[in-house]
Amino acid sequence: MTWLDPQPFLRGVAWLDQGRPVRADPADLGRLPWHTAVRAELPIGVRLEFATDGARAVEIHYRSSPDAEGSTTRLPDCFALWQRTGPVSETLVDPTEEGIVTLPLPKDLSKGSDRWIVHPPETRSPLVLGVRAIGGSLAPPPEQPRWLVHGDSITEGWWSTRPAHSWPARAGRLLGLDTVNLGYAGSAHGEPAIAEQLSTLSADAVTLAFGTNCWSEVPYSPAQLYETVRTFLAVVRQGHPRTPLLVVSPVLRPAAENARNRLGATFAQLRTALEQAVRDRIDGTSGRAGGDGGAAGPRSLEGLPGAEQGDRHLALLPGREVLGPQQLTDGVHPDDEGHAALASAVADALRSLHPQGIQARDH
Incomplete structure (x- = not known):
């Protein structure tokens, strides 16, 4: 042996x-x-x-x-x-x-x-x-298409009872993908260095699920988060210009939805700003996230490669309605049932983005 x-x-x-x-x-x-x-x-x-x-x-x-x-x-x-x-x-x-x-x-x-x-x-x-x-x-078994998943402690799998129960692991099995978990508890604020590292890795699909820690741990305003997301996407796209890319906005956080952080932003406003940044990238347009979390007038997309033509390989999964409060263990992190629900929603969104299935490419 x-x-x-x-x-x-x-x-x-x-x-x-x-x-x-x-x-x-x-x-x-x-x-x-x-x-x-x-x-x-x-x-x-x-x-x-x-x-x-x-x-x-x-x-x-x-x-x-x-x-x-x-x-x-x-x-x-x-x-x-x-x-x-x-x-x-x-x-x-x-x-x-x-x-x-x-x-x-x-x-x-x-x-x-x-x-x-x-x-x-x-x-x-x-x-x-x-x-x-x-x-x-x-x-070794046959290689599967490679899926990069970046996020915070929810992506890292906190409060799932086993590593295999986290939503990235579950969704990867549902889709037959090689899941690479790049979730960092307490982090994931849209750091440019992380975007650059993601852009250098080989990938057949990418999912980004950050923003939760931008309410309290490192407080952001809606306008700041909007610009952070559009820049993060631009850098990731430098390495993955046509790779299927799904952005998942923050899931329900009951105690923070209408509470203001030290910059005056509610969690709901930050989610709206993040989602607007993604939709603008998809459409090839741009607004500026105002104090209410919405867009405040058009602006150009100069300096963001390819954004002005729109991005048909990019999709948004709004996270607010994916989980209910009964699926949160501590008001922030999903339990096993919540991880399963989030995995199912992500898998469905990736299937919609790429109906023929994620295919492995030569890296």
């Missing part, structure tokens, strides 16, 4: 830093906010995928950081085995700096399955050192 190089089996990888998957360009961390760089060290959404011929089980050799988030808890590590249609099993192991976990493959499912998915425990940042089959053989 020879250990196989894990890299051909890894999915959801944006960058590698000395063999470890990371979620920001390791050569460009100096321009990122400190908190974003810290969150980018966690391998959120990174998973192992494999096909097998007759294997009874798969073994994973890994090295982890038991307290990657500074936690003092000693909860078991969970390795979750999935197929695209749903969960198969979970294997719990005691936290360790280096170990081997064995995941049995059910006999009734092992025949004819072309894709098994393993979600490792994310918070301890496990580095997979090798994989091997017990009986039979393993091989």
Whole structure:
């Protein structure tokens, strides 16, 4: 039973830093906010995928950081085995700096399955050192179209009970995409450096879902957020001029909808400004977000490449009506039911944007 190089089996990888998957360009961390760089060290959404011929089980050799988030808890590590249609099993192991976990493959499912998915425990940042089959053989499954998803803690999957339950993971399975999760809790304010990094990554589809943290953590005015979004889109489009691109505006936040931040903006006004910036890019027109969150007169789109012709590969999913208050655990983050609802809405929006399905291109 020879250990196989894990890299051909890894999915959801944006960058590698000395063999470890990371979620920001390791050569460009100096321009990122400190908190974003810290969150980018966690391998959120990174998973192992494999096909097998007759294997009874798969073994994973890994090295982890038991307290990657500074936690003092000693909860078991969970390795979750999935197929695209749903969960198969979970294997719990005691936290360790280096170990081997064995995941049995059910006999009734092992025949004819072309894709098994393993979600490792994310918070301890496990580095997979090798994989091997017990009986039979393993091989990397066919590559899927690559989907970049950028956002905040909701995109990162907060309050989902398992990594596989986050809305990007769910939507990726629904659409048959290789989801690359670039959600950064406490961040995602439309930073230009993040837009530039997104523009350099290969992608067959892109989704942006930020704006929630622009109400309180780093307060924005409607006009400021409008300009931020139009600039962010322009930079992303420099690297992905015709890639299907979906923008999801912030979901319901009951306590903030009509409350004003220190710049006088309500959450609803910020959402309106973000949506207007996207619609203007789609139409090839532009307004200026006023104090009420709406457009305040036309203005040119000089300096935004391609925007003056409109963008038929760009779509908007208004987030306000996607979730109800009963699907929010803390008034901000969705529970598992909310993540499922958001995943379904995003999948439907991407299908509408690209009815024939997202296709992989040569990168």
